[in-house]
Amino acid sequence: xxxxxxxxxxxxxxxxxxxxxxxxxxxxxxxxxxxxxxxxxxxxxxxxxxxxxxxxxxxxxxxxxxxxxxxxxxxxxxxxxxxxxxxxxxxxxxxxxxxxxxxxxxxxxxxxxxxxxxxxxxxxxxxxxxxxxxxxxxxxxxxxxxxxxxxxxxxxxxxxxxxxxxxxxxxxxxxxxxxxxxxxxxxxxxxxxxxxxxxxxxxxxxxxxxxxxxxxxxxxxxxxxxxxxxxxxxxxxxxxxxxxxxxxxxxxxxxxxxxxxxxxxxxxxxxxxxxxxxxxxxxxxxxxxxxxx
Amino acid sequence: xxxxxxxxxxxxxxxxxxxxxxxxxxxxxxxxxxxxxxxxxxxxxxxxxxxxxxxxxxxxxxxxxxxxxxxxxxxxxxxxxxxxxxxxxxxxxxxxxxxxxxxxxxxxxxxxxxxxxxxxxxxxxxxxxxxxxxxxxxxxxxxxxxxxxxxxxxxxxxxxxxxxxxxxxxxxxxxxxxxxxxxxxxxxxxxxxxxxxxxxxxxxxxxxxxxxxxxxxxxxxxxxxxxxxxxxxxxxxxxxxxxxxxxxxxxxxxxxxxxxxxxxxxxxxxxxxxxxxxxxxxxxxxxxxxxxx
DNA sequence: CGAATTATCTGACTAAAGTCAGGTAATGGA
DNA sequence: TCCATTACCTGACTTTAGTCAGATAATTCG
Numbered sequence: 029x030x031x032x033x034x035x036x037x038x039x040x041x042x043x044x045x046x047x048x049x050x051x052x053x054x055x056x057x058x059x060x061x062x063x064x065x066x067x068x069x070x071x072x073x074x075x076x077x078x079x080x081x082x083x084x085x086x087x088x089x090x091x092x093x094x095x096x097x098x099x100x101x102x103x104x105x106x107x108x109x110x111x112x113x114x115x116x117x118x119x120x121x122x123x124x125x126x127x128x129x130x131x132x133x134x135x136x137x138x139x140x141x142x143x144x145x146x147x148x149x150x151x152x153x154x155x156x157x158x159x160x161x162x163x164x165x166x167x168x169x170x171x172x173x174x175x176x177x178x179x180x181x182x183x184x185x186x187x188x189x190x191x192x193x194x195x196x197x198x199x200x201x202x203x204x205x206x207x208x209x210x211x212x213x214x215x216x217x218x219x220x221x222x223x224x225x226x227x228x229x230x231x232x233x234x235x236x237x238x239x240x241x242x243x244x245x246x247x248x249x250x251x252x253x254x255x256x257x258x259x260x261x262x263x264x265x266x267x268x269x270x271x272x273x274x275x276x277x278x279x280x281x282x283x284x285x286x287x288x289x290x291x292x293x294x295x296x297x298x299x300x301x302x303x304x305x306x307x308x309x310x311x312x313x314x315x316x317x318x319x320x321x
Numbered sequence: 322x323x324x325x326x327x328x329x330x331x332x333x334x335x336x337x338x339x340x341x342x343x344x345x346x347x348x349x350x351x352x353x354x355x356x357x358x359x360x361x362x363x364x365x366x367x368x369x370x371x372x373x374x375x376x377x378x379x380x381x382x383x384x385x386x387x388x389x390x391x392x393x394x395x396x397x398x399x400x401x402x403x404x405x406x407x408x409x410x411x412x413x414x415x416x417x418x419x420x421x422x423x424x425x426x427x428x429x430x431x432x433x434x435x436x437x438x439x440x441x442x443x444x445x446x447x448x449x450x451x452x453x454x455x456x457x458x459x460x461x462x463x464x465x466x467x468x469x470x471x472x473x474x475x476x477x478x479x480x481x482x483x484x485x486x487x488x489x490x491x492x493x494x495x496x497x498x499x500x501x502x503x504x505x506x507x508x509x510x511x512x513x514x515x516x517x518x519x520x521x522x523x524x525x526x527x528x529x530x531x532x533x534x535x536x537x538x539x540x541x542x543x544x545x546x547x548x549x550x551x552x553x554x555x556x557x558x559x560x561x562x563x564x565x566x567x568x569x570x571x572x573x574x575x576x577x578x579x580x581x582x583x584x585x586x587x588x589x590x591x592x593x594x595x596x597x598x599x600x601x602x603x604x605x606x607x608x609x610x611x612x613x614x
Numbered sequence: 615c616g617a618a619t620t621a622t623c624t625g626a627c628t629a630a631a632g633t634c635a636g637g638t639a640a641t642g643g644a
Numbered sequence: 645t646c647c648a649t650t651a652c653c654t655g656a657c658t659t660t661a662g663t664c665a666g667a668t669a670a671t672t673c674g
Binding site for chain 2: 651652
Binding site for chain 2: 033034036037038039040041043044045047048049052136137139140141143144146147148150151152153154155156158159160161162163165166167168169170171258259262263266
């Protein structure tokens with residue numbers, strides 16, 4: 029990355045934190061300490077477990093407790109017992125708290141609207157588009173990618189999400205042929221499993237299964253809907269190719285269904301070439317291979 | 322503007338202030354209270370007047386004084402008398418202060434680099450481009466546009482910048498034919514003058530001079546280089562069209578030089594049609610008109 | 615069951631941030 | 645010249661933010 033890019037990022041950081049950060053805070057504060065305001069906002073109309081609040085806002089448990097006491101005295105929140113674990117507790121907004129929350133919501137909306145109102149419609153659209161792009165790529169930049177065991181709860185959640193999506197998208201649905209757990213165990217025995225996480229939560233995966241001395245098969249490429257469009261699948265695939273090279277494989281193959289157009293486009297962009305059928309997978313319509321340098 | 326746009330802006334605000342704002346602060350702090358760190362950073366290698374610091378950082382004068390005392394005790398800054406007003410004071414960084422400032426600079430660079438390093442080169446480029454777009458449009462959104470007298474110092478600065486640019490761009494240079502001040506007085510007598518400012522500083526202008534009962538001429542459209550590409554000229558032109566309609570004009574005309582290609586493109590986009598020469602301006606090569614609805 | 619762990623709360627702190635009411639010296643206008 | 649204003653400083657506060665060491669009750673694991 030070059031100096032110009034770094035300079036642009038810094039300029040962006042400066043402008044945005046000034047223009048957005050400070051102002052948003054002032055809209056959010058509403059004459060209340062910012063800590064209390066943020067907490068009230070984070071609790072939200074559905075209420076929340078204290079545990080989660082501590083994690084999301086990175087608060088010391090003593091501090092959180094005190095903030096809650098303050099909001100409680102103002103009649104804005106009420107504490108409740110948590111469902112399954114009697115140690116944990118929940119907070120919910122009282123009617124007064126809900127009203128305050130709504131005021132925050134509309135303040136934040138007003139702020140966004142003010143920002144947009146200063147622009148002509150065409151520029152407005154450009155701004156919104158560019159913001160979406162920045163947001164998606166910033167999210168992508170905090171994604172971590174690592175090889176993991178495919179039989180952990182998180183990995184199985186990924187595989188299940190993948191199968192569920194295939195079931196939705198294939199005409200006639202999709203049946204993996206065996207329980208997810210069994211397939212995961214199989215992968216653990218003879219494959220490699222790469223997982224992408226954002227803030228700890230799994231958002232994507234891909235598997236590699238050696239077929240013979242020289243050939244590996246790419247399987248189970250899945251990206252959560254919230255993480256698409258930021259080049260994550262490419263990052264996963266490239267990382268897996270590195271692995272294949274490290275395993276001395278010289279050829280990767282994969283199959284795919286005709287409804288997965290964006291996947292096919294990705295494979296082509298990555299240098300995969302269409303080949304003839306190499307397995308009897310009834311769901312597969314297209315077959316690809318790539319020679320590894 | 323629609324709800325989706327507002328929602329996108331809010332999401333952007335949330336993600337960016339979390340990802341960028343908080344982290345940048347931690348890079349900036351370097352084990353020093355954030356207030357002191359910000360002040361040190363803001364003083365900069367050239368030093369600064371206390372007055373300006375108070376304004377830019379919105380600090381109480383007592384608080385600023387105290388922060389400076391703290392930095393002084395650490396040997397990072399030195400106070401000096403201000404040039405013209407013996408009440409005012411300046412701060413400058415000592416060698417130790419300069420070293421700390423440099424450390425902040427490099428920390429901020431590291432942060433930007435870390436952000437980019439997590440992305441593949443193609444995404445990196447997309448991110449930088451989108452950041453530039455957001456930055457430019459956010460800047461544009463704090464631009465204020467208003468009719469002002471054309472014979473103030475700021476307005477004359479705009480007109481001078483305009484003439485200087487024409488002089489640079491025209492083959493053979495440009496001679497306005499009279500001193501800027503005289504032309505400004507003329508405009509004040511029979512025209513209307515619209516000015517764009519960003520944080521108080523003039524960054525663009527346009528003038529309207531009625532030619533007869535029904536026709537007005539658009540002149541002196543200028544946008545500072547730092548403000549181009551965000552649709553400001555369009556905003557100025559549209560605002561001036563509104564003014565023309567309010568004056569019951571039904572037709573606007575303007576002339577332009579062949580080297581100003583982007584201006585011609587703008588006029589066409591705004592619905593101006595090319596017509597024959599309507600004056601004897603020796604610098605004009607193309608003539609346009611627009612019928613007002 | 616008993617020991618270790620976990621979730622929350624309370625009390626006792628400290629540091630940082632920010633406010634307010636004077637006070638002094640320089641400046642500018644009547 | 646005199647008086648209001650301005651720029652900065654100092655002292656005396658208050659509020660926020662955040663930390664840390666127990667205490668208590670529920671849960672989990674061996």
